[in-house]
Amino acid sequence: MPGNNSVITTVELRFTPHSYIKTLTGVPKGYPPNGGGGGTGYIRNLVLSDFTFINSKYIFGISQCTTYSFNFGECDTSTMAISNVTLGPIKGTLKFKPDNVGLQCSGARPCPGIEFRGLDLEWEGKSVQSVVKCSNVVDPRGFVCAGGNDTTG
Secondary structure (H helix, E strand, O other): OOOOOOOOOOOOOOOOOOEEEEEEOOOOEOOOOOOEOOOEEEEEEEEEOOEEEEEEOOOEEEEEEEOOOOOOOOOOOOEEEEEEEEEOOEEEEEOOOOOOEEEEOOOOOOEEOEEEOOEEEEEOOEEEOOOEEEEOEEOOEOOOEEEEEEOOO
């Protein structure tokens, strides 16, 4: 409901292939249940820790470009503010090459303070670093945005 705050604590995920934060675009695209958008609010001070993945394709992502009505675009319009998210420690094996983290934050509300701690990952029996693809991430900590960080909005 508008104006209400929600606090979620002590979340345990089991048998999940990955974790992610997903928000709708800032521009309405159709009508619920398979459309929507235009929402606002914030996700902040979130810690996701102590994950173990086995043959995972992805480990974490942020997407602020979600629509369910096949109306694509408007990816930089979400006004949902995502900030101060800490991920880790995380360990496990990867099913595919380690380009398994995508952080697509909105140009309208870039994501400051995303931090990775203690990623212990293996691919084909060797220790690897995740490749993190970024868009509109401000002050990344514990990782480097592969190929730069598109902050053009």
